[in-house]
Amino acid sequence: MADVTGDLWRAVTGRAGGRAPENVRDAVDRLEQAGASKKDLAQFKKDLAAALGVTVRQVQRMTTRTGSETRSDKRHAGRIREFVQKDSRVRAAAGSQRRKSRMRNKGAKLKIKGRQGPKVGKSWPTRDRLVELDLDPYEMEALLDAWENGDDDTALETLQDALEDEGYPPNWSWEDGAAVEFLGLSYD
Structure with a gap:
């Protein structure tokens, strides 16, 4: 994962925040x-x-x-x-305060689309995948707080913990060009 700052920036701010x-x-x-x-x-x-x-x-x-x-x-x-x-x-x-407030209060759906996979030693078997999981408000609040304080590593750890809770390996990572997004939750 080469451009963590850019990926997290685009994911948190959405279209309104654009790029860093x-x-x-x-x-x-x-x-x-x-x-x-x-x-x-x-x-x-x-x-x-x-x-x-x-x-x-x-x-x-x-x-x-x-x-x-x-x-x-x-x-x-x-x-x-x-x-x-x-x-x-x-x-x-950066981004919409309304969007950040919604993510803090209601959570969000994490969507990662692109080449990704677990890093195992020097091996990194990536392939095109789609990862979707719901993040609860507590996870989103921790992630947003860390991100707004400029601590991308802690924000990424929070994201990794959420992926691990859903059964993904602890070393899950994605390549440059993967689309990382936080979408609104749909309550069907």
């Missing part, structure tokens, strides 16, 4: 769309500057739309991407 932000401009735009105050935005930029070891003014330049300020953005691209994708404020602003 790649740079400072994307993160600031999402925070602004979510209604973050100027004080919150300033604190976000201050925290990012501290994480990168640059000045707040340099981070401010990274948010501008002109091409000449992208030099610093490119130099710190990997650390910026990691920071904005793990930041709890950006994750809380």
Whole structure:
């Protein structure tokens, strides 16, 4: 499972969240769309500057739309991407709050479609499969809390525990390109 962050991001946020932000401009735009105050935005930029070891003014330049300020953005691209994708404020602003609330209160159906299978030593016998299981509200709350705090490993462990409870091996994993989704539960 190479892109856990991207898979979980798309699964939790759904279509409204799209993909994870790649740079400072994307993160600031999402925070602004979510209604973050100027004080919150300033604190976000201050925290990012501290994480990168640059000045707040340099981070401010990274948010501008002109091409000449992208030099610093490119130099710190990997650390910026990691920071904005793990930041709890950006994750809380991503996707629909209504969707997250529904998943916390009612649970969700996990659907993984694509090449997947158990890892056994160095062997990984994958094939096209469809995994569907219902996650109760407690599992979804634990998963969402871990994800919003930027802890993808704990969120993935929660997902693995749910798969194990349904009889899947403890080392179940999927390849890049597999569609991981949380769908609403249908009560027939």
